[in-house]
Amino acid sequence: EAAVTQSPRSKVAVTGGKVTLSCHQTNNHDYMYWYRQDTGHGLRLIHYSYVADSTEKGDIPDGYKASRPSQENFSLILELASLSQTAVYFCASRNWGTSYEQYFGPGTRLTVL
C-alpha cells in the first residue's frame, strides 16, 4: 500500500500571505493529486501531475499553483492566501496502468485569518 505523507498537518496563515503545502510519497507512483475538502463536503480536485516537472489543472485551480520537482514530491502553493481557501487539503498518489486506485495522505488543515 502507498505511503503518502503531508506537511504541515495544520497551519494558520494570514490573508495575503504565501502558503506552501508539501506532499511526499514513497511508493514510486507516477500520478499525484491535490484535493480540497470543505466542511461537510466531498473532495474537489485542484491540480495533478503525471510526471516530474509537469503539472495539470484540475477542476478548481484558481488561486493555486502546483510544483512537482521530483517523482516523490508534490507541492501546492497559495501565493496570496484568502479566507475562502480555509479547508482541509489532501494529497493522493496512484500508479499508472495496473490500477487507478488512489491512496491519500492524512490531510493538512489550513486556516486563513
Next chain:
Amino acid sequence: GDKVKQSPSALSLQEGTNSALRCNFSIAATTVQWFLQNPRGSLINLFYLVPGTKENGRLKSAFDSKESYSTLHIRDAQLEDSGTYFCAADYNQGKLIFGQGTKLSIKP
C-alpha cells in the same frame, strides 16, 4: 447539478443491523472508489471497483457502469463503522469526482 449523488446523506443504525448506501452518477464513470473518513479525518480505502462486485468481510460493493450507480452494503454494523462514507467516480485518467458523503452513526 451534482455529478455524483450519494444517498442517504445521513443514517443512524443500531449495532448489528444492515444498511445500504448508494451513489448515482451523471458522468461516464469508468471506475469507482469507496472511502471511509474516520473521526480523525483520515480517508481509508474500502473498495476500488471496475464494473462488478467485491466483498471484504462485512462490506460488499457493486458498480454498474451501464446503469451509472454503485452501492455499498454494510452487514452486522459495528461501532467502529461510524464515520462518513464517500464514493468517488473516476471520469478521466484518474481524476476523481466525489459525492457529498453519507454520515453513518452506529448506536449500541
